Amino acid sequence: MSIIGPLKLNVQILGADGPAISPGKAMVLEAVDQNGSISAAGRALGMSYRRIWLLVDALNSSWVEPVVVTRIGGGSRTSAELTHFGHLLLTNYRAVEAEMLAAARGPKLDWLVSSLRVVAQG
Amino acid sequence: MSIIGPLKLNVQILGADGPAISPGKAMVLEAVDQNGSISAAGRALGMSYRRIWLLVDALNSSWVEPVVVTRIGGGSRTSAELTHFGHLLLTNYRAVEAEMLAAARGPKLDWLVSSLRVVAQG
Numbered sequence: 001m002s003i004i005g006p007l008k009l010n011v012q013i014l015g016a017d018g019p020a021i022s023p024g025k026a027m028v029l030e031a032v033d034q035n036g037s038i039s040a041a042g043r044a045l046g047m048s049y050r051r052i053w054l055l056v057d058a059l060n061s062s063w064v065e066p067v068v069v070t071r072i073g074g075g076s077r078t079s080a081e082l083t084h085f086g087h088l089l090l091t092n093y094r095a096v097e098a099e100m101l102a103a104a105r106g107p108k109l110d111w112l113v114s115s116l117r118v119v120a121q122g
Numbered sequence: 123m124s125i126i127g128p129l130k131l132n133v134q135i136l137g138a139d140g141p142a143i144s145p146g147k148a149m150v151l152e153a154v155d156q157n158g159s160i161s162a163a164g165r166a167l168g169m170s171y172r173r174i175w176l177l178v179d180a181l182n183s184s185w186v187e188p189v190v191v192t193r194i195g196g197g198s199r200t201s202a203e204l205t206h207f208g209h210l211l212l213t214n215y216r217a218v219e220a221e222m223l224a225a226a227r228g229p230k231l232d233w234l235v236s237s238l239r240v241v242a243q244g
Contacts, residue, residue: 008141009222010132016240019130064237089237092230100131103225108214115186115211118138 004101006119007109011097020062021093028055029082029090032068038080056080063089126223128235133219142184143215150177151204151212154190160202178202185211 003009012019019025031041032052042052059067067086073079082090113119125131134141141147153163154174164174181189189208195201204212 006136006142008134008136010134011226012130012132013234013238014128014130015238020128020238021234062239064239085237089234092234095230096226096228096234099225099228099230100222103221104133104218106218106221108217108221112135112143112211112214112218115207116135116137116142117184117186119136 004104004109006113006116007101007104009097009101009104011093011100013093015062017058017062020059021089025055025059026090026093028052029059029067029086032056032080033082033087033090036079036081037077038070041080059086126226126231128238129223129226129231131219131223131226133215133222135215137184139180139184142181143211147177147181148212148215150174151181151189151208154178154202155204155209155212158201158203159199160192163202181208 010023012022014020027045028041028047031044032038035041035044038052038056039049041047042049045052056068063085065085066083067089068080069083070078070080132145134144136142149167150163150169153166154160157163157166160174160178161171163169164171167174178190185207187207188205189211190202191205192200192202
């Protein structure tokens with residue numbers, strides 16, 4: 001979810017079975033990228049291993065190329081990382097979102113925000 | 123909800139108790155404007171009188187001015203219409219949404235859409 005002050009934006013790109021990318025899925029990709037495994041991404045986001053795994057599995061089946069790959073490491077550790085395609089997906093999605101947020105700024109949004117009775121804390 | 127092909131946009135402006143305006147609330151305002159009463163707006167949208175009334179009541183308490191006014195007409199009919207402020211709210215919200223959608227267009231969105239395994243029907 002992206003925010004400018006009280007403006008909240010939810011951008012989805014729809015595949016066959018609902019959103020192929022969404023604020024929630026992008027957040028999962030960022031957590032996998034930063035934490036290096038499904039389980040560590042789950043801990044970072046306060047989500048179960050199973051929930052993250054299902055989201056990653058849905059991502060991998062929604063796009064023409066895999067988005068996340070997992071590798072059995074030394075011992076029992078399984079690492080996970082974004083593919084080159086996964087990085088492009090995340091970068092392009094975040095860029096489209098940022099362009100949309102930038103386009104929202106202006107006198108019409110200012111009028112809306114200044115007309116709120118109570119402005120939410122963003 | 124606004125759509126370009128498989129891109130779905132949900133823009134909210136948050137007040138004290140959640141979205142002060144959202145795709146759903148804008149749709150209710152349009153239905154009241156076009157149908158002239160809460161009950162006719164409900165029939166047009168397939169929503170109960172009570173649900174529409176609660177949304178209109180929330181709209182009226184979220185902004186610095188009333189958004190919808192109701193009037194007892196001849197007989198038992200109660201009409202509802204947007205105030206001048208309500209029209210401005212709807213117009214400005216739809217304009218911000220349209221500017222955001224226009225800003226989404228370009229090579230990055232094209233890349234995302236062409237990388238979907240299956241494109242949803244918008």
